[in-house]
Amino acid sequence: MNKIKLVGLDLDGTITQHKTKLEEKNKRVLQEICRKYKAVIVAAGACQRVFEQLNRFKINIIGNYGMQEAEVIESAGSNQIKLVKDITVHKNRAEITDKIERLRKMTGYLGYQGDTVEFHQSGAITFPLLGTKAKLEDKLSFDPNRLKRREIYHLVKNEFSDDTVFIGGTSSFDIVPKEFNKYTALMNYAEKYGVKENEIVYFGDDYGLGGNDEHVYQSKIKFVKVDDYLMLKECVEALIC
Ligand SMILES: [Mg+2]
CATH class of the missing domain: 3.30.1240.20 (Eukaryotic phosphomannomutase, cap domain)
Known part of the structure; x- marks a missing residue:
């Protein structure tokens, strides 16, 4: 873990119950991660939804499988979300x-x-x-x-x-x-910060067939399986101890 420069985290099922607000215990885990590493949420949902679900926690967000990206910044004592990427496709x-x-x-x-x-x-x-x-x-x-x-x-x-x-x-x-998935999105994000594939660790729960973390799981990115979001702290231990 000592060469890790970027931590990617899925949201639903990994940090929180599905579509449910961030709980105190995992908030502390996130704080610990963010204190030591550059970190980003890589979510299936839209950035704004993720931001609210995390009670406006200060962490950058990749949303809609990479169609959106948001920076969360502190301004006038509160956290604000700023979309830096917002791709829309038109569907019939x-x-x-x-x-x-x-x-x-x-x-x-x-x-x-x-x-x-x-x-x-976004068109998703x-x-x-x-x-x-x-x-x-x-x-x-x-x-x-x-x-x-x-x-x-x-x-x-x-x-x-x-x-x-x-x-x-x-x-x-x-x-x-077709071109959007969490792996491509995370690699594009990493590239901006000069982080290589083997310097990323990712936490996700949906790594099986058709799962929204499957592309990351099948890649060379170090993947930590979180089968129960209540066990996130234990899963993250090697990283933050
Ligand atoms: Mg999930």
Whole structure:
């Protein structure tokens, strides 16, 4: 660990429960990391959402698989977020909705709460199997081992073959333009600071097939598996002791 110059961290499932505010214990872990290293969050969600989820913690954020990047700076006694990269792609929403409906028919996930698909400002898409308004507890218990989504992963990939499809969050698929993934995003970020691949360590929970950390896991970046965000402190120990 002594040549590490950059620490990358996934958010949901690694530092916090999914889409849930940062807890005190892991806040202290993050503070320790940031005190010793350059660190960045590499998230599937948008930077603003990540910033709020972390209670406006002072750490830079790569959002939407690299489509967004934000610096968090201290100004007048409070932390402010400043987007330094914000790529938008234009997608044909009607065409995407048709694809989602086709997939629902194919897979039997016909009932959902709220909307059938979520369009992010960047052009990234989330296909929430339970709908955009499903309750968090239903989402958390839906597919904790990701097996239900792995079973239909190939169908979603096939329908969105021009994009990269991730098994995201708790009960959804994230669909982003082909060139975006956490590995490429983290390497682009590292390059800006002159950090090499073997000088990065990454903490993530979603390293399996189709997982949103899989590209990083398959690379030469040192990967620390965090299978339970409540164990983050233990996982980080070698780095901060
Ligand atoms: Mg995660």
